[in-house]
Amino acid sequence: MDYKKLVEAAINARKMSYTPYxxxxxxxxxxxxxxxxxxxCNIESAAYTPTNCAERTxxxxxxxxxxxxxxxxxxxxxxxxxxxxxxYPCGVCRQxxxxxxxxxxxxxxxxxxxxxxxxxxxxxxxxxxxPEDLMI
Ligand code: THU
Numbered sequence: 001m002d003y004k005k006l007v008e009a010a011i012n013a014r015k016m017s018y019t020p021y022x023x024x025x026x027x028x029x030x031x032x033x034x035x036x037x038x039x040x041c042n043i044e045s046a047a048y049t050p051t052n053c054a055e056r057t058x059x060x061x062x063x064x065x066x067x068x069x070x071x072x073x074x075x076x077x078x079x080x081x082x083x084x085x086x087x088y089p090c091g092v093c094r095q096x097x098x099x100x101x102x103x104x105x106x107x108x109x110x111x112x113x114x115x116x117x118x119x120x121x122x123x124x125x126x127x128x129x130x131p132e133d134l135m136i
Contacts, residue, residue, distance in 0.1 A: 003118065006031055006074040007110040010054075013039035014076050017054065020044060026054035026077035026087060030062055033069040038062035042077075055093040063100070072106035073097070074116075084111045094125045 006029045014027025019042060026042045040057025052060075055075060062070070077087025086109045089097070097105070103122030110116035 001031070001072060001106070003072075003074070003108045003116060004113050006037065006072060007076065007108055007113045007116055009037050009039050010074040010076045010110065011113065013041050013054065013058070015041075017041035018043045019080070021046075021048065021051075023080045024077065025080050026075065028054040028058040028076075029074045030055075030058040030070055031072045032062060032067045033071055034067065036062075036067065038065070038067070053090055053093050055089045056096055059093075059096060059100070068100055070097075070101050070105060072108060074108040074110055076110045076112075078111075086111060086117060088124065095128075097121065098125055098128050098130045 009029035010027040013029060014025050017025040019025055021044050028040045030038045038058045038061045040054045040061060042054045044051045075087055075089060078084040088109055101121050103120060105121035107119045108116050
């Protein structure tokens with residue numbers, strides 16, 4: 001899997017983020033098992049709570065186009081100006097990803113195309129609640 005290429009797609013997606021309130025810009029790129037990449041950025045709202053994170057934007061775009069099987073996501077997030085840092089998915093995005101991914105789904109958390117950390121989903125949402133818990 002080409003992590004660098006996925007990170008570059010996330011970096012590009014971040015350019016579209018709409019963040020008049022936080023000025024914190026995030027881009028995500030989600031790779032499907034079929035080999036397609038869906039990107040997303042965060043989109044904020046004057047009412048604050050309707051804000052959508054970059055990860056969910058990418059996920060919703062993919063699912064709404066018929067994709068339900070995913071291999072990996074790259075995430076790049078930092079304030080518009082200033083130093084970049086590793087930005088991990090928020091709790092809501094972790095829970096939403098849980099709907100579609102298994103513990104071996106890969107997260108590439110990047111500061112740049114050269115500097116990134118790789119995790120498995122099971123590490124960032126252990127002891128989770130998911131669809132299988134409702135299959136009774
Ligand atoms: N945000 C994301 O898009 N993804 C994350 O992983 C963390 C937070 C967004 C939401 C909001 O627009 C801004 O970053 C500050 O929380």
